Amino acid sequence: MKTVDMIVKAKHIFTMEGEGVGYIENMAMVIDRGRIADFVPVDNVDESYTAEKTLELYNHAILPGFIDAHTHVDICIARGLAQDTKNWMFYGLQPFENAMGIDDTRASVKLGIMEAIKSGTTTIGEFSIGVEPTCEFVEKSGIRGIMTETVRSLKERIYNPGELYEFDENRGLRSLEENIAVYDKWNNRDNGRIKVLFGPQGADFLSKELLMRVRDEAKKRNTKVHMHLQQGDRETEQIMMRYRKRPVEWLQGLGYLDDTLIAVHLTDCTEEEAAMVAKSGAGMVVCPGSIGIIDGLVCPSVAFQNAGGYVALGSDQAPGNNCHNIFNEMKLAALFNKIKFGNPEIVPAWKVLRMATIEGAKAIGMGDEIGSLKCGKKADFIAVDLNKYTMQPVYTRPMRNIVPNLVYSARGDEVALSVVDGKVIYENGKIVNIDEVECLEEIKGRVEGISMRAEKEFNEIAGTNFVFMREGKL
Amino acid sequence: MKTVDMIVKAKHIFTMEGEGVGYIENMAMVIDRGRIADFVPVDNVDESYTAEKTLELYNHAILPGFIDAHTHVDICIARGLAQDTKNWMFYGLQPFENAMGIDDTRASVKLGIMEAIKSGTTTIGEFSIGVEPTCEFVEKSGIRGIMTETVRSLKERIYNPGELYEFDENRGLRSLEENIAVYDKWNNRDNGRIKVLFGPQGADFLSKELLMRVRDEAKKRNTKVHMHLQQGDRETEQIMMRYRKRPVEWLQGLGYLDDTLIAVHLTDCTEEEAAMVAKSGAGMVVCPGSIGIIDGLVCPSVAFQNAGGYVALGSDQAPGNNCHNIFNEMKLAALFNKIKFGNPEIVPAWKVLRMATIEGAKAIGMGDEIGSLKCGKKADFIAVDLNKYTMQPVYTRPMRNIVPNLVYSARGDEVALSVVDGKVIYENGKIVNIDEVECLEEIKGRVEGISMRAEKEFNEIAGTNFVFMREGKL
Numbered sequence: 025m026k027t028v029d030m031i032v033k034a035k036h037i038f039t040m041e042g043e044g045v046g047y048i049e050n051m052a053m054v055i056d057r058g059r060i061a062d063f064v065p066v067d068n069v070d071e072s073y074t075a076e077k078t079l080e081l082y083n084h085a086i087l088p089g090f091i092d093a094h095t096h097v098d099i100c101i102a103r104g105l106a107q108d109t110k111n112w113m114f115y116g117l118q119p120f121e122n123a124m125g126i127d128d129t130r131a132s133v134k135l136g137i138m139e140a141i142k143s144g145t146t147t148i149g150e151f152s153i154g155v156e157p158t159c160e161f162v163e164k165s166g167i168r169g170i171m172t173e174t175v176r177s178l179k180e181r182i183y184n185p186g187e188l189y190e191f192d193e194n195r196g197l198r199s200l201e202e203n204i205a206v207y208d209k210w211n212n213r214d215n216g217r218i219k220v221l222f223g224p225q226g227a228d229f230l231s232k233e234l235l236m237r238v239r240d241e242a243k244k245r246n247t248k249v250h251m252h253l254q255q256g257d258r259e260t261e262q263i264m265m266r267y268r269k270r271p272v273e274w275l276q277g278l279g280y281l282d283d284t285l286i287a288v289h290l291t292d293c294t295e296e297e298a299a300m301v302a303k304s305g306a307g308m309v310v311c312p313g314s315i316g317i318i319d320g321l322v323c324p325s326v327a328f329q330n331a332g333g334y335v336a337l338g339s340d341q342a343p344g345n346n347c348h349n350i351f352n353e354m355k356l357a358a359l360f361n362k363i364k365f366g367n368p369e370i371v372p373a374w375k376v377l378r379m380a381t382i383e384g385a386k387a388i389g390m391g392d393e394i395g396s397l398k399c400g401k402k403a404d405f406i407a408v409d410l411n412k413y414t415m416q417p418v419y420t421r422p423m424r425n426i427v428p429n430l431v432y433s434a435r436g437d438e439v440a441l442s443v444v445d446g447k448v449i450y451e452n453g454k455i456v457n458i459d460e461v462e463c464l465e466e467i468k469g470r471v472e473g474i475s476m477r478a479e480k481e482f483n484e485i486a487g488t489n490f491v492f493m494r495e496g497k498l
Numbered sequence: 499m500k501t502v503d504m505i506v507k508a509k510h511i512f513t514m515e516g517e518g519v520g521y522i523e524n525m526a527m528v529i530d531r532g533r534i535a536d537f538v539p540v541d542n543v544d545e546s547y548t549a550e551k552t553l554e555l556y557n558h559a560i561l562p563g564f565i566d567a568h569t570h571v572d573i574c575i576a577r578g579l580a581q582d583t584k585n586w587m588f589y590g591l592q593p594f595e596n597a598m599g600i601d602d603t604r605a606s607v608k609l610g611i612m613e614a615i616k617s618g619t620t621t622i623g624e625f626s627i628g629v630e631p632t633c634e635f636v637e638k639s640g641i642r643g644i645m646t647e648t649v650r651s652l653k654e655r656i657y658n659p660g661e662l663y664e665f666d667e668n669r670g671l672r673s674l675e676e677n678i679a680v681y682d683k684w685n686n687r688d689n690g691r692i693k694v695l696f697g698p699q700g701a702d703f704l705s706k707e708l709l710m711r712v713r714d715e716a717k718k719r720n721t722k723v724h725m726h727l728q729q730g731d732r733e734t735e736q737i738m739m740r741y742r743k744r745p746v747e748w749l750q751g752l753g754y755l756d757d758t759l760i761a762v763h764l765t766d767c768t769e770e771e772a773a774m775v776a777k778s779g780a781g782m783v784v785c786p787g788s789i790g791i792i793d794g795l796v797c798p799s800v801a802f803q804n805a806g807g808y809v810a811l812g813s814d815q816a817p818g819n820n821c822h823n824i825f826n827e828m829k830l831a832a833l834f835n836k837i838k839f840g841n842p843e844i845v846p847a848w849k850v851l852r853m854a855t856i857e858g859a860k861a862i863g864m865g866d867e868i869g870s871l872k873c874g875k876k877a878d879f880i881a882v883d884l885n886k887y888t889m890q891p892v893y894t895r896p897m898r899n900i901v902p903n904l905v906y907s908a909r910g911d912e913v914a915l916s917v918v919d920g921k922v923i924y925e926n927g928k929i930v931n932i933d934e935v936e937c938l939e940e941i942k943g944r945v946e947g948i949s950m951r952a953e954k955e956f957n958e959i960a961g962t963n964f965v966f967m968r969e970g971k972l
Contacts, residue, residue: 044971101891104899107906108832108846112754119896139887296827320836320844346906347888359581359787359830362794369962370794372582372972395593413613414821415947416938422593422956423963424972425578432581432820435909436585456500464890465546471891482896488843489897497848498898 031054031075038087040382040396058446084407089146090350091384094309094338095186097136098152103342112318115487123477133158143349143436146404166449172223172250226252228262253287272297302333307387312342312356336384340373374433407441504529505549512561514856514870550651558881564824565858569782569813571610572626577816586792604672608631616899617823617910620878624668640923646724647677700726727761746771761959769801776807781861786830788814810858847905877920886912887919921955
């Protein structure tokens with residue numbers, strides 16, 4: 025008889041091992057020192073193990089926690105303030121982003137991460153200018169964090185359409201130093217629960233020299249480069265003007281595309297370009313909801329997968345998505361591609377669940393540690409309540425409908441339990457390490473200030489949502 | 499001082515009157531005898547009215563209840579059993595539909611309607627073969643029901659691709675008689691809360707004579723014809739073979755397109771055909787999630803609207819959507835069209851909220867009774883809890899973000915209260931008139947039988963999901 029930290033007795037476990045969803049039935053998952061130690065038939069487990077905490081989850085589906093590989097939770101406090109508009113960055117987001125200070129950011133990351141935890145995300149890949157407030161809340165909340173500080177040398181001023189960006193190399197170097205400082209302070213915190221990556225914002229925002237330098241710093245530390253790639257026609261235009269090549273082709277020529285890279289969006293990539301990135305060994309993050317709302321586009325994740333690459337899901341940001349909920353991204357990833365290809369068989373439910381778990385883990389280079397339930401891996405998992413209407417009824421034969429309903433019917437509130445590194449971070453509707461009421465009050469307390477500071481610029485820009493307000497449409 | 503049934507004191511009310519969302523602030527809505535009697539500033543209402551029930555909903559958005567104008571809740575018990583496949587009807591649904599008996603249908607409608615109520619639907623437009631079990635549960639639950647019995651004379655046998663359907667006129671007449679019997683028994687039940695429509699399944703499933711006869715019966719009773727229209731290339735092919743015209747053109751020639759018609763899907767319609775239907779005065783129902791999953795297509799609701807027509811939303815069915823949740827349809831209606839047109843400004847949040855409420859009401863011919871909050875109209879409304887994370891934070895200036903967050907962020911569990919005809923049908927997480935636990939047990943009790951009866955045909959058809967099961971993908 026061995027004493028362990030936790031035993032999870034379950035009817036339905038989706039391990040995500042193998043080529044599909046790795047379903048096993050009536051098994052107990054044994055957790056010890058933050059890792060999965062064993063799987064034993066439920067009926068026998070008590071003969072071999074005794075635990076501090078035993079969970080009986082017979083009305084639940086147990087699966088790896090979701091990986092939300094690309095987020096900007098630092099602007100979650102602007103949820104719902106920018107969408108339904110062209111030029112989202114300028115007409116939508118800008119007045120509110122400019123109105124935000126550091127205390128707004130602190131409140132913002134809390135909202136985004138709490139929302140993510142409650143909808144089953146156990147790993148969040150944040151990308152911010154000034155990522156430390158997010159590191160702090162990731163540490164406190166218990167979620168796993170893949171943190172990226174933004175590096176860019178863009179000189180901030182208004183650029184006319186077609187005008188080449190100016191670089192300020194000192195500014196760029198300072199942002200790289202900040203990235204290194206965040207790395208030194210936060211990487212491997214709490215037994216490796218927090219990792220720090222390097223974050224060139226995009227090939228158009230840095231000089232070639234700085235772009236290469238960032239990558240060297242990442243490689244030296246054996247960490248990853250997390251970068252937006254060919255994320256719109258503006259980036260393509262900039263790189264064409266500067267180097268006479270399209271971004272993917274140019275980066276390929278520099279030897280920039282390899283397995284150090286996590287490439288986000290690929291919005292303006294052709295299928296051939298997406299395949300080129302995939303074949304380099306780089307991972308991809310696709311953010312269906314965000315790019316659907318912001319650009320009305322479906323990014324080439326299917327071409328990337330067809331070329332052998334791994335694709336993770338990302339919720340991106342709340343002012344233009346408008347949520348941090350991987351259930352939303354799963355459904356949209358499947359449906360958008362069915363529509364893009366006019367084919368209901370494209371991106372089936374099991375494939376998209378793999379993107380949210382094991383394939384997502386591989387895309388961000390953590391496939392050996394998380395993303396599936398396997399002995400030796402970190403114990404990051406969730407339990408989904410099958411008694412919720414959206415998951416009812418449950419069939420196991422001739423066909424199991426649990427995975428289709430996770431992807432197409434579940435909304436997020438079915439998540440009943442969330443565990444990271446073997447520690448419960450969410451249970452019975454409550455985030456364990458967080459005073460949710462206090463956080464929510466803090467968030468509410470920031471609204472008035474942002475409203476006041478944003479008003480002038482919002483009115484001056486006079487974008488789509490300004491017009492909607494004037495016309496009584498909102 | 500007047501005594502009324504209910505006073506709803508609120509901070510945010512979206513009346514949906516006018517061209518936008520009709521926002522009013524700090525008002526009390528006065529309800530009496532099932533209808534909206536008055537709007538008074540919150541601070542003054544106690545001077546004029548006293549009520550049996552006063553609700554203080556200052557942390558909520560009050561809006562008209564959602565209209566889900568086209569459903570098949572009678573097959574909700576097959577949720578998640580048919581998707582990710584071509585030829586959904588045959589490869590996906592058929593083995594399970596054939597395995598269902600009347601008791602399965604009874605359980606099924608309960609699941610679908612409970613799910614709808616909990617996510618803010620106050621009017622459901624059911625279309626079934628044998629709609630009476632749904633009528634019974636609609637009556638009991640308190641939701642508003644627009645009930646349609648299916649009329650069709652198709653002789654049931656296997657048809658080869660390209661083979662013309664055979665009709666059995668006696669069978670068709672019997673189904674019409676059933677429709678009339680349902681009308682006589684159920685139309686106008688409970689002070690008009692239940693309405694009965696006439697339901698030719700589609701132009702390809704009935705003889706021309708019966709199609710015209712059904713419509714005459716509807717017109718005679720001053721009710722509507724609720725019909726699938728040009729719902730796929732198979733329908734177009736059948737009508738082309740039989741009449742040498744495409745369905746819309748043929749129906750137009752018959753004088754079938756007019757304001758008696760509620761036309762569903764229009765999947766295979768060109769933009770011109772959709773415009774032709776709109777100009778006739780007919781309403782349209784679009785079911786984004788269902789047709790996205792089943793066909794990988796986006797139906798021409800925008801062309802219909804651009805031609806001046808009104809479009810309602812529908813959740814269609816759970817084995818291939820996989821939910822009855824208008825929040826899902828709102829988000830998908832907006833996003834699918836942004837992608838279809840490559841334009842983030844198409845179908846903004848406020849427009850889609852109008853489709854779920856006032857424009858949906860107009861599309862089904864009930865614009866004078868429901869769909870907006872206006873004195874004299876029926877008191878069908880919901881309260882959405884703005885303290886839920888998905889609705890946070892709340893801004894009122896310089897821009898109100900409540901409607902964008904309702905459409906793009908809310909999932910359905912934010913609905914805190916639902917009222918139909920001035921009667922509370924859902925409150926504090928509980929459906930008032932239903933024993934939810936008992937219903938759920940009934941549903942669970944049907945699974946084993948359906949599984950057993952479906953197995954042989956599921957294996958014989960050997961469709962996509964059969965292959966997925968064999969390969970461990972589900």
